[in-house]
Amino acid sequence: MKNSKIKKIISPKLPSKLEEIQLQDKNIENEGLFLSGVIKDCLFEDKITEKLTFKEIVFKNVVFKQVIFRQIDCTDVRFENCDLSNVDFREGVFHRVEILNSKILGANFSEVALRNVIFNSCDARYAFFRFLDCKQVGFENCLLQKSDFQDSSFKNIYFQDSNLQQTEMSGTKLEGIDFTSCDIDGIGVRPEDVYGATVSSIQAVSLSRLLGIKIVD
Structure with missing residues (x-):
């Protein structure tokens, strides 16, 4: 279960009613702005932008294909049933964002600030997820195999019922994180990274092998 010491994550602050809006090429440009609306059932394709801003936006059933969103600003945003695979979000900011039941296979969140x-x-x-700056972040029921969280900063973050097999986390301090509901077989860490983390007895044996520790009866 989620660590009871984790502070409550604030949900997106969205108006009770949002009108559907259409993606327009004139706004899909550097420093473009999408404000207060629902974007749904469409394809977002072949776009390269910097500093694009989405505020009070709900994405539903949207496919993002061959998209680069460098330094994107997402505030009060929800993604539902979207395909964000391989999208480049590097150096972006996500504040009060939910990503639900979506594909983010191979997506690049390097150097992103998550709040x-x-x-x-x-x-x-x-x-x-390299060089992440995370505060108040949760991964629930996610497939994270072979993802990369190296050299990130975690504060009030949790992983619940998620698959972290062969995930790389070296250089990231995992103190205070409870992994007992997750599969962490083959996770890439250093001894100092896992200091203060909570694991099950079975996970401890797996980590001991990974860290070169021999356990004898």
């Missing part, structure tokens, strides 16, 4: 963000039921295998 009050939930990933729930997402396929995030092979995703890049």
Whole structure:
């Protein structure tokens, strides 16, 4: 279960009613702005932008293909049933964001700042989360095999019922994180990284082998 000491993650602050809006090429440009609306059932393709801003936006059933969103600003945003595979979000900011039941296979979140963000039921295998700056972030029921969280900063972050097989986390302090509901077989860590983390007895044996420790009866 989620660590009871984790502070509550603040949900996106969205108006009770949002009108559907259309993606327009004139706004899909550097420093473009999308404000207060629902974007759904469409394809977002072949776009390269910097400093694009989404505020009070709900994405539903949107496919992002061959998209680069460098330094994106997402505030009060929800992604539902979207395909964000291989999207480049490097150096972006996500504040009060939910990513629900979505694919983020191979997506690049390197050097992204995450504040009050939930990933729930997402396929995030092979995703890049290097050099993350995380505060108030949760991964729930996610596939994170072979993803990369190296050299990241974690504060009030949790992983619940998620698959972290062969995930790389070296250089990231995992103190205070409870992994007991997750599969961490083959996780890449250093001894100093896992100091203060909570694991099950079976997980401890697996980690001992990974860290070169011999356990004898």
